[in-house]
Amino acid sequence: MSSRAAWPRISIGRFFVFAFLAFAVCFYGIPLLWLFIAGTRSEGSLFSDPPFTIGTWDVFVRTWTNLTTYNNFQIGTWAINSLIYSVGGVALSLIASIPAGYVLALSEFPGRKLILVVTLIAMITPSTAVVLPIFLEMNLLGLNNTYAGLVLATGFFPFGVYLAYIYFSSALPKGVMDSARVDGCNRFQLFTRIALPLARPIVALVAFFSFLANWSNYFLAFVLLSDDKLYNLPVGLTALVSGSGALSNLPANDVPIKKPEVILAAVLVVLPVFLVFIVAQRFVRSGMLSGAEKG
């Protein structure tokens, strides 16, 4: 057999589809790849060497040291703050949105449709539009510039309510719920014993999206937080860039934060999102309903 025979024959249409997909992968993937590589390079190398040159271990260690020693490891404080805001926001949004979605999907009560419409409106309203009222509300409650203030504000997650509503209204097997009623479950037990264990994929999905929104939350945090000790990573990263002048072409200064340090800080912001996605997608794909009904 000649090696030529091993090549699959593809149509022109298919070729263009693959070509477009390859272009999209490169267009969106290359900046991300560059971000992870650039943190290992020196500032000089960033300008003089080819884009995908991998730096040295020594340069990486020096960059890391510069970043972590700056302002007494301030970026570490911001990372911990981000974690607090995100975990708190995720917990609050799950506690509110999963039961809300369940009730909206399975119960009939006056005002149900109105709540669904309001949820949809809240979902499509840009978060920046509600920043000012939230700021005023938190100010009134004395929660501006506190952990609780930002967590409370981000716990409102209408997208999670809508996701849970869609899941419970379409994927929950009616027979299983009926069977549980005959077996003796009351309304609360139906949710906690039957629906919630089955809803692990949607809980993971809502948690993931909520985490993503909270971890990368910039504008609301920027407005509500004025104490730099309470900053989260996105606000802190901006403060780092503007405070050090790392990205502006200013003359050399004594601040050790240059472009490689800023890139490494950006990697720190992005990395947890990757890790959370890897954990969450296992649950999302797990097909928890396997074997529940005929199939």
Added chain:
Amino acid sequence: MATLSINGVRKSFGALEVLQSIDIELEDGGFLVLLGPSGCGKSTLLSIIAGLEPSSGGDVFIGARKVNDVHPKDRNIAMVFQSYALYPTMQVSRNIGFGLEMRKVERSERELAVHKAAELLQVEHLLDRKPGQLSGGQRQRVAMGRAIVRNPDLFLFDEPLSNLDAKLRVEMRTEIKRLHDRLGTTVVYVTHDQVEAMTLGSRVAVMKGGVIQQLADPQTIYDEPANLFVAGFIGSPAMNFLNGTLVELDGTLALRHGEIGEAVLALPELRQDAKAFVGLKVIAGIRPETFHAGTGPCALSGVVDVIEPTGPDTLVIFNVEGQLLTARLGPRERPKPGDAMNLVVDTSAVNLFDPETGNRI
């Protein structure tokens, strides 16, 4: 164990009436089969008995207790669903014992009951598995185990065998029959399969359009169907319907049929009160197995259209004066399409129906 009384139960969804004044009495330990085509309301009626669906009127009694407003968990019923409805996140043992768990039965007592039910249904070796790791038949057994473990007053089965393959369906049907014989619990069983209805039920309610067409023991339903719908629904191949006019010839009732009305089928064993219909159009219902080869006044003459050998017998579809009838003959009977054929009818098994009302005369 308990009796079941359904008095004037109705159900409507807006203007759509899916159940119209249903009345059923089932004796203690009886086996009632609700039989009918899709959309006839049989599953809705079962849901009302279970308390999963509220009725729009009427009463349901389990034993002496009126259960209209009683929660499903307090009706002391157990239900097996068409879809099995096992809890996918729980192991088989917990699936079976979940009803007892919810009733706060002691753990040791619960485990004993689960093992007893599992032993009865031969699923002991599956207790540690999750439903996703079971075959269809195993899931069905677990679903039944979940029902019997609680020793309920009433078993409700909602088309429990319809997702199984033909061989397994026959096995599980026998299993259900054996289980009922052993436990003696009152059963309400929903199916669209007439064989299941005939083999399992002590009483069969044939339903159509939310109305019970006939409620009787299986043999009565087969031999004396109340109307054309029941006659056509029960039996495979279905009952033949021969249109004609009832006449009296020399003191004997007969059916004049055919396109020009010259063919006559003598019906000497017909009930004498059918004489009231002499001169009127009627439909004669003839079961395929009541034919046999031969000639005489009780015979029909026709031309063979198609033959369908099934192994144990041969189905002959033949044309009698423009009407196609099916005869079930012995396996050795192999006429050829186009052959002329005379078939004698066992007239004691013939039913007459009023073509206007569809009711049996």
